[in-house]
Each structure stands twice: as structure tokens, then as C-alpha cells.
Amino acid sequence: MIKLTVIGCYGAYPDPGGASSGYLLESAETKVLLDCGSGVLSRLQLTMDLSELDGVVFSHYHTDHCADLGCLQYAVMIDTLLGKRNKPLMVWGPGETERLTYGTWCNGQSYLEVPSFEIGALRFSTQENIHEIQSFSLRATDTAGNSLVYSGDTGYYETLADFAAGADCFLCEASFYEGTDTAGKLHLTADQAALLAQKAAVRRLILTHLPHFGDPFQLREQALRHFDREVFLAQKGLEIVLSDPSENL
Numbered sequence: 001m002i003k004l005t006v007i008g009c010y011g012a013y014p015d016p017g018g019a020s021s022g023y024l025l026e027s028a029e030t031k032v033l034l035d036c037g038s039g040v041l042s043r044l045q046l047t048m049d050l051s052e053l054d055g056v057v058f059s060h061y062h063t064d065h066c067a068d069l070g071c072l073q074y075a076v077m078i079d080t081l082l083g084k085r086n087k088p089l090m091v092w093g094p095g096e097t098e099r100l101t102y103g104t105w106c107n108g109q110s111y112l113e114v115p116s117f118e119i120g121a122l123r124f125s126t127q128e129n130i131h132e133i134q135s136f137s138l139r140a141t142d143t144a145g146n147s148l149v150y151s152g153d154t155g156y157y158e159t160l161a162d163f164a165a166g167a168d169c170f171l172c173e174a175s176f177y178e179g180t181d182t183a184g185k186l187h188l189t190a191d192q193a194a195l196l197a198q199k200a201a202v203r204r205l206i207l208t209h210l211p212h213f214g215d216p217f218q219l220r221e222q223a224l225r226h227f228d229r230e231v232f233l234a235q236k237g238l239e240i241v242l243s244d245p246s247e248n249l
């Protein structure tokens with residue numbers, strides 16, 4: 001079982017009272033945060049105690065995906081010194097392990113050199129995207145085979161559908177509305193996200209990395225014209241549980 005909680009879902013900067021990119025995955029006793037953008041550290045505490053966080057995985061190092069890392073590192077240090085934590089936070093990203101590591105409290109690791117890695121009950125694999133800086137899609141799989149793919153930030157490329165193939169949930173950026181000229185923008189439109197979801201035959205699509213202009217609910221309407229299964233629009237606090245029915249037998 002994987003439980004996804006959307007902590008923040010806006011591109012570039014947080015909405016009022018909200019956050020930019022941050023997604024909590026829970027499986028068994030494991031809690032892992034995907035990206036830690038602006039506002040995420042505050043909102044995460046509405047859902048869980050920070051001392052229970054096992055790890056963070058970064059898709060890339062644009063500010064809207066990692067702005068709160070420094071303060072998270074302070075929180076981990078303080079919780080450890082107070083005796084509320086007894087293990088380091090695992091922090092995975094694409095290289096730059098020195099920015100991920102903080103004393104003995106945060107253990108920075110690069111996934112550039114490994115095909116996959118584990119944090120507790122979750123296994124992660126990565127695929128490089130097309131973006132202004134090095135950026136990756138992330139695939140999380142639990143011990144029962146439930147899987148979630150998070151696109152991070154990316155322009156459109158065909159093999160993202162291969163990476164997302166068969167996922168129970170595709171958490172995909174939709175930074176622009178259908179019809180936007182995305183040349184040089186290296187982000188996806190809602191219809192491109194849906195097209196990838198359709199090619200990948202994922203079970204459900206969640207549109208995220210939302211724009212601060214227009215009506216984001218139109219993103220969902222546009223995606224539904226290209227993908228014939230469930231489409232959700234990310235919003236703070238949204239929870240989705242991915243589970244194989246056989247797990248409950």
C-alpha cells in the first residue's frame with residue numbers, strides 16, 4: 001500500500017497558505033517526501049510529525065522543489081538533539097550530495113550512479129527528463145508492487161511513457177493549458193500529460209505543478225479528452241491510497 005498526500009502542488013511559488021512542490025508517500029512504517037519546495041515544511045507538519053520522516057527524494061534543484069531543504073535540515077538536527085529522532089534523514093537527489101548532507105543528521109546520496117535505491121519499504125528508480133537543468137522522473141514501488149510515478153519538471157518526450165508504464169498513479173506536471181506554445185518552456189501542457197498517461201496505460205492521472213493563471217480546473221477537463229481513466233487535479237491535502245486488492249485478503 002502506498003498513500004500519497006499532496007503537501008503542495010503549485011509551480012514556481014506557493015499559493016496563499018499553500019506550498020510549491022511537495023508530496024508525502026507512506027508505505028508500511030516508511031514516510032518519504034518527494035521534493036521539498038517553498039511552504040512544504042510548514043504544511044507537512046499539518047499531516048505528520050517531522051521526526052517521523054525517513055527520507056526525501058529530489059527530482060531536481062529548482063527552487064520551487066527544494067527551497068525548504070535548509071530548514072528541514074535544521075528541524076532534523078533539533079529533533080535529534082531533543083531525542084525525538086534516533087536516525088539520520090536519508091536525502092537523495094541528482095548529485096550535489098554536499099548540499100543534501102547536514103552534519104551527521106542528514107545523509108545526502110546521489111542516485112546518478114545507481115539504477116535504484118531503497119528508503120524503508122519503498123524502492124525508487126529514476127529517469128532523466130528534458131528540462132532547463134538536470135531533472136528526473138521518479139518511480140516509487142512498494143513491496144506489493146503498487147507504484148507511483150512522479151514526473152518532476154519536464155518537457156515532452158516519448159520515453160517518459162515507457163518509464164511510467166502501468167503505474168497505479170501518475171503524478172504529472174501540467175504547467176500550461178492545452179494550446180500553449182511550449183517551445184523553449186520545457187514543461188508539459190495538460191493534454192501532453194494526458195497523452196503520456198494514455199500511452200503509459202496508468203491507472204490514474206493526477207495533474208500537478210499548477211499554474212498561477214487561468215482556471216486550473218480546465219486542466220482536468222482538457223486532460224479528460226485525451227485519457228480515458230481517472231483524472232484528478234492536485235490540491236493541498238489530497239490523499240490517494242494505492243493498494244492491490246489482494247493485500248486486503
Ligand SMILES: [Zn+2]
Pocket residue numbers: 011012021062064065153209
Ligand atoms: Zn518546478
Ligand SMILES: [Zn+2]
Pocket residue numbers: 060062131135153
Ligand atoms: Zn524545474
